[in-house]
Amino acid sequence: MEALQFDVSVPRxxxxxxxxxVYEPLFWSGLSCLRYGQIDEPPLPGPDWVKIHTRYGxxxxxxxxxIHLHNSLYLAPFGxxxxxxxxxxxxxxxxxxxxxxDWSVGERAIADxxxxxxxxxxxxxxxACQRGDYNLCERFTEGTLAPGSILGxxxxxxxxxxxxxxxxxxxxxxxxxxxxxxxxxxxxxxASALHPVMANMPRDDQTxxxxxxxxxxxxxIASLRALGSRARIVVVAKYPFQAELARQFGADEVxxxxxxxxxxxxxLELTSGKxxxxxxxxxxxxxxxxxxxxxxxxxxxxxxxxxxxxxxxxVVLIGAxxxxxxVDWTPVWFHELTITGAYAVATEDYQGSRMRTYEVGLELxxxxxxxxxxLLTHTFKLSEYRQAxxxxxxxxxxxxxxxxxxxx
Numbered sequence: 001m002e003a004l005q006f007d008v009s010v011p012r013x014x015x016x017x018x019x020x021x022v023y024e025p026l027f028w029s030g031l032s033c034l035r036y037g038q039i040d041e042p043p044l045p046g047p048d049w050v051k052i053h054t055r056y057g058x059x060x061x062x063x064x065x066x067i068h069l070h071n072s073l074y075l076a077p078f079g080x081x082x083x084x085x086x087x088x089x090x091x092x093x094x095x096x097x098x099x100x101x102d103w104s105v106g107e108r109a110i111a112d113x114x115x116x117x118x119x120x121x122x123x124x125x126x127x128a129c130q131r132g133d134y135n136l137c138e139r140f141t142e143g144t145l146a147p148g149s150i151l152g153x154x155x156x157x158x159x160x161x162x163x164x165x166x167x168x169x170x171x172x173x174x175x176x177x178x179x180x181x182x183x184x185x186x187x188x189x190x191a192s193a194l195h196p197v198m199a200n201m202p203r204d205d206q207t208x209x210x211x212x213x214x215x216x217x218x219x220x221i222a223s224l225r226a227l228g229s230r231a232r233i234v235v236v237a238k239y240p241f242q243a244e245l246a247r248q249f250g251a252d253e254v255x256x257x258x259x260x261x262x263x264x265x266x267x268l269e270l271t272s273g274k275x276x277x278x279x280x281x282x283x284x285x286x287x288x289x290x291x292x293x294x295x296x297x298x299x300x301x302x303x304x305x306x307x308x309x310x311x312x313x314x315v316v317l318i319g320a321x322x323x324x325x326x327v328d329w330t331p332v333w334f335h336e337l338t339i340t341g342a343y344a345v346a347t348e349d350y351q352g353s354r355m356r357t358y359e360v361g362l363e364l365x366x367x368x369x370x371x372x373x374x375l376l377t378h379t380f381k382l383s384e385y386r387q388a389x390x391x392x393x394x395x396x397x398x399x400x401x402x403x404x405x406x407x408x
Contacts, residue, residue, distance in 0.1 A: 020069065027389075046168075050095060050103060051165075054165065054407045058160070078141060086152045087159065090185045117139055119168035134345075135346045163382075179365045200340065209267070210233065221249040225250035234270060248374070264283040296319040298321075377402060379403070381405065
């Protein structure tokens, strides 16, 4: 089968780092770590696994980071040396292992992206998995599988950037009949925002700031409103088309980041506080938002998030920050900020029950509380991957949000 693989080769990595900095298309030219070609279909790792034919494979910001070699090397031990990319997935069951009794060939399924204790063959889960915090599993490199914390980073599972991947029965999530394929493929992006939002819900009398109005930022807004939050939501959106969708999903105010940091003064007008301009450097805001959801992960947006949070407030890092440069951490201690991270999905307390994040998101979709269909802007065949990446690299012109690979 044809698939897109990431090959952790030191020569390719160095070539990509050096040459990709001056010519971005090199990252998907075949000269860097991304490779397109024929590979074997992954076999079932055990009797409690299923094989899934891919319907859609989403292109996530984390995948974009792998391709562009931006992801931190801190994550290197938690992935295989060569693997098929793609963790945002939707497909139909093609083969069922003999110990999988509650799934049938032909059913629609989403595989929870995490590969914690159960898929790795551990009968006794680690403390994190016992709590339902599968995203914090202690064994992402151990057990019967090759290293990989998620689908699309493990050599043994394949990924959704190929026509077939495998999943353990514990990962499988049913798609309600009321949820169309085009919404279901967005569940991972939604859940990546839903998990940190549910762990850091604002009070109705608070102001929250969403840094970034890409797919994750828009999903954070949608999650807040779908969960019933009446907090004031302020969003920093780079492009006008993102601003339109931010308002559509429930944002009260949308700010545009300008060269002169106009978004600082705009936020000041919405909150009580003062703005100071040092002789050199960026503005200093005393006041700001109670909670800031940082949904980009860039040095600039992290720095802004810290500066735009009220003293004693909270910054939630959703945007998969790696090794930011030029971030001034002074506001953290000067304003006694709380900084918290969020990784993937977990188990949530929802309406008196313990539910996986994917299940909460699908329930919200099925009951009409979420319509994310405007986020799916572009669909490509896998063989069109170069066109897909060019489109995503030029979002201002293409108006791209979520792009997916579609399979027959």
